[in-house]
Amino acid sequence: MSGPVNGSQRVRLRTIDVARESGYSLQQVRDLERLGVIPPAARSDSGYRAYAPIHVQALRAYRGLAGAVGPVAARRMLAELRTGTIAEAASSINGVHVRLARERDESLRALQALEAIEAEAHTAGFEQERDAMTITELAGALGVRTSTLRFWEQEGLVSPERVTSLRARRYGLPAIRAARIVTALRSSGYGIAAVREVVDSLHRLDGREDARRVLRRRLDLIAARTVALLRAGADLAAVVTFAQEPPAP
Structure with missing residues (x-):
């Protein structure tokens, strides 16, 4: 896989796939999941993590946000973006641009x-x-x-x-x-x-x-x-819209 992550979120990715696409190490991926930066991964019957393209997009969004506001604020913002409304998310991101x-x-x-x-x-x-x-x-x-x-x-x-x-x-x-x-x-x-x-x-x-x-x-x-925030734009939008979608059956 290379370039922007597209296609169905039902695609299953291994931890190493997510690390390769996001530029983070295996341990960083696990740590950022634990901190709530990305949604919890699904688990296979054997206990292995099963990620989706949205996890890669969330990590890329985090990289851009961290470059714009710092890692601590970025972690907090992403956790809020994943649980708030689109209007709240847009207001939060716009606030960064204003600052x-x-x-x-x-x-x-x-x-x-x-x-x-x-x-x-x-x-x-x-x-x-x-x-x-x-x-x-x-x-x-x-x-x-x-x-x-x-x-x-x-x-x-x-x-x-x-x-x-x-x-x-x-x-x-x-x-x-x-x-x-x-x-x-x-x-x-x-x-x-x-x-x-x-x-x-x-x-x-x-x-x-x-x-x-x-x-x-x-x-x-x-x-x-500012450039870091702009680069995160499409991935941030994916994270926000994904949070509004109903869970897959």
Whole structure:
């Protein structure tokens, strides 16, 4: 067998057949069945596992999902896709596309913020714009909690302007730009100490170059995750529709 799995789901496959078609080892196939990634295999009278083409499609779907959202989330999603309705499955998969698009937009905005910082550093007599955001507005724009912004403030990553006796926070353009970069770096898995180092060095050429490399690497990773999800599309559809079919007599 090679290429996409077609034909009747009544075809019986051995564990080695499923492993060969899916690219997983024999033990991985058994482990992923145990974890609920694929439906339980039928058993022959002699106790051997008997798989069907849907098991190969489920494993391929898992590979793509794992590349897009990570193995733990992929296992959870596939288990849900096999038991939910088509509408619920479509909503779940669409949610992954939306999150990837948001992450990409977030990283692009961080790159734009970095370019603005560089432009300020190289423009004599640059006059700051007067735009500012409240902590609620900035948190909403970044998709984080206000408590996260307060924590970043405590860690010296983003410094707001305090403008009232009630200590209400307002963030000017420099802080907004720094916050976008911090958001992208944190989403990339950078720890607080590493993010602080990048933020502190943003006004040095080498620091800005480091930040640019990180953000571009993140964009490449998001693109790879998106492609992995697209590749899983047909197999994910097969898993979802199979779950809605009545059991064979």
